[in-house]
Amino acid sequence: MLSKKRPNERCAWATFIDTYQMAVVGPKKWIKCSLMILLIATKVAPLRNPRNREEAMNSSRIIFRTVTIVAAICSGTAYADSPRTGNxxxxxxxxxxxxxxxxxxxxxxxxAVLDFGSHGVLNSDIDAQTAGAGSIRVQCTSGVDYNIGLDGGGTKDTSNRRMKSTDAANTETIGYQLYSDKSGGKVWGNTAGTDTVKGKADGTLQSYTVYGRVIAQSTPPAGIYSDTVAVTVTF
Known part of the structure; x- marks a missing residue:
């Protein structure tokens, strides 16, 4: 006759079977679980017929602990299967x-560009202003306080700005002035805190209009007259 399994042994084997079924979720885990099954078998075999109650209890403990290890590995909670993270x-x-x-x-x-246009004679004041992309554009780090200054151009004198002919043979000039206001009351110079224009940066591109005036004066020979004014931003 085949001997009947003792209650503790039946319980352990039932737990083992449940763990094995839970573990078989993929080829890689199946191999791991199979190795663990062999381990359990080697532990269980010598203890199938305990001689006394104490030995039976020890058998149950060994089986339970081994099955617990199998359950951890096969369920994916073992450290070897855990992902590693960093920042x-x-x-x-x-x-x-x-x-x-x-x-x-x-x-x-x-x-920036300030164009007074085309004229025949300079017998009256001619006003002009920068516009759109031709205006002075400043972009600073947000929160920065800055000043925009315009120098005197070719004359280096902000009180006596003059345009020269692009024809080297022509020594005639045309006087003009630059302002920070439309009415022409504030000459735009390059002395910070005196005649410059203040700005407060918000991190975006900020535009500033320059107003200019050619006062009535003697008309020089025909041709193109120009000047280059340096724009300086201090912050």
Whole structure:
């Protein structure tokens, strides 16, 4: 006759079978679980017929502990199967800076332009102003206080600005002035805090209009007259 399994042994084997069924969820885990099954078999075989109650209890403990290990490995909670995580730190440092006459993407630098147009004689004042992309454009780090200054151009004198002929043989000039207001009451110079224009940066591209006037004067020979004024931003 076949001997009947003792209650503790039947309980352990039932737990083992449940653990094995839970473990078989994929080829890789199946191999791991199969190895664990062999381990359990070697532990269980010598203890199938305990001689006394104490030995029976020890048998149950060994089987239970071994099955618990199998359950941990096969269920994916074992340390060998656990993912490892870390962190990727992202950073950037923003420093105080200003850029002048760049486009919205800071990809190109274009001079501001003030064009008085074409005229035959200078017998009356001629007013003009910058507009759109021709205005002075400043972009600074948000929160920066800055001043925009305009120098005296070729004469280096903000009180006596003059345009020269592009024809080297022509020495005649045309007087003009630049202002920060439309009425022409505030000459735009380059002395910070005195005749410059103040700005408060918000991080975006900010535009400033320059107003100009050619006062009535003697008309020089025909031709093109121009001057280059440096724009300086201090912050």
């Amino acid at each position: 990727l730190q992202i950073k950037i440092e923003i420093t105080k800076d200003c850029q002048v006459n760049t486009d919205a993407k800071n990809s190109a630098i274009n001079d």
